[in-house]
Amino acid sequence: MRKSVLALLAVATLGLAACDRIAPQRSGGGETTVTEAGTRTVTPRGALSDSEQSTVSLFANAAPSVVQVVGRTQTSIGAGSGFVWDQQGHVVTNNHVVEAQEIMVRLANGDALRAEVIGRAPQYDIAVLRLERAPGVPPLAIGSSSDLRVGQSVFAIGNPFGLDQSLSSGIVSALQRRLPTPQGREIADVIQTDAAINPGNSGGPLLDSAARVIGVNTAIFSPTGVNSGIGFAIPIDTVARVVPDLIANGRTPTAGIGILVADEAVATRLGVEGVLIWETSPGGPAARAGLRGTNPQAGVLGDVIVEANGHPVARLADLTNEFERVGVGRTITLVIERGKGNRSQVQVPVQDIGD
Template sequence: MNIVISGPELGTGSASSSEVDDVLLDAYSSTVVNVAKKVSPSVVQIKVSGQPQPARQPAQRGRTHEGDGTGSGFVISTDGYLVTNNHVVAGASTIRVVLPDRDELPATLVGRDPATDIAVLKVYTDGLRAIRFADSGKVQVGQIAIALGNPYGFQYSLTAGVVSALGRTLRSESGRLIDDVVQTDAALNPGNSGGPLVNSQGDVIGVNTAIILPAQGLCFAVSSNLANRVVGKLITEGRVRRGYLGIAGQLINLTERIRQYNQLTARTGVMIASVEPDGVADNNNLRQGDIIVGYNGHEVATVDDLHKLLTDSTIGRSAQVIVLRDGRKRGVMVTPGELTGN
């Protein structure tokens, strides 16, 4: 069956131009256009000054030049709370937010979390439009992913792609791994950092955080579920609390003989290089040279495993650490303190 689309120039009874446009726009285009209309009023540009130049890293996050920086953010409440990346605002002496209507306002830093590269700002104005976090646990590989932000300082830009992978990990500037990272091929550029990655309903599924410059189509966003939890902590407490053992550790391979003798499944552990007697944590039972292989009933194979286990719920609570000492497994008690200056 042939379908003929007639324009006004083809005679009477023809479709209006708006009707023709509606037909010509396929479902994908319509989705992206509708998302752009819904989300764009909530996306802001962030300008900072007095910021130190960071060391170059494989996952580039976008700075202009020393002392100046630019990034993106988005409104999560009508009373002025904004979400962006920690690396966009870290160390800045002044932070200003450019709204979609081009109004430029001073912003207050509410809190930041280097471990997840999330920060919250506050501006004081009326008429803001907020967007909401979606449940990233329901995100599927292959679904539409739309990134919005201000690449290279250009006011407002949109790119579209798909969710390429879920459950990735990414090393933050603090040295910790960010878990539950969403990978997308929606193009990001320096300045997109802190902008929203949204689904086809215009709800946030991630906070754009990094690109890998030598690669094509490898872009990453902190998942909305993780970002939402961190944002809540930053708004209510100004920080995210984490446990601290007061040790320096390094990955070490375990010999097959040691593993079999101690009935260990992991091939690695965390060897304690030094113990800091700073009084923050009760770590007197730990010794330099101990190899940590378990914490509070959980296996520990890497430093990252230990970081994941040292949550705010561990602070001030005694727990058993399983270590290898003189080649034999034994349990010692510790009480984590609170990590500060993170």
């Protein structure tokens, strides 16, 4: 009995397999189409929508000028993104992407080229590479970040997790954010976006809908290190000001007045509202203008900067941002407090305090 049941199951299975093909049938003198069981007919679609066509065109035109940047150290290999800046073979990326002994750049067509770092601006997290030969692709168009509006469309092209030539899209989520740097300064007017920016996107371009670079993707805000809808890009107006200096001189000026300020936590504990001067550089602009540092032994606080060029100063970033706006070689107007309630105005030249 058991054998006969198994035999029937086998016959039934064979029968089902044989029925996967539908034999031609006559119906009304005609023959039906032979089809595979379970197959579906492709439904034709119309043309892509205008927005889809625009995005496809944007990627097709911009992607060849976006590169993968690979940095090798003695112990590790890291990767990020970058984009072609000019016809001479210069590539813009993040400074933190190229903190390595050996740099290679892989073009969109797969070519791998050696590259050297010819300029760094750590205070803006920007670096410029020079390729061993011109890449043979056009540089990306440069836009402006001064007229961006929250809600407008943006597109990021890069190499997240090493997956090259990836496109993500979103909107400008916020403007005028501040991004801290390891040097104790802050990058001003940073663009916030919800376009997916993940590890490997750093250094790649953030584009507007006209395929112009409006920012350089640099960081995400996420406890897991994976995109959570909040990414940041350095504004192109800053990048466009810094890059020519990096190409010509290898560095860009760091605007300042020659002071060392107290840690914000220390100033808060001392009841200081503003930026407390801890030391002045001998012979520097601040010292020549008569500004005073703190004397811990005597228990005397230094001058507190509370205003710069008419803007309130609550922390160091407020002050350094005003230095950047004024620029090296010009004069900044400071309001200082020396002793409780005793305020005065002083003019101080801004100079290059970089190494």
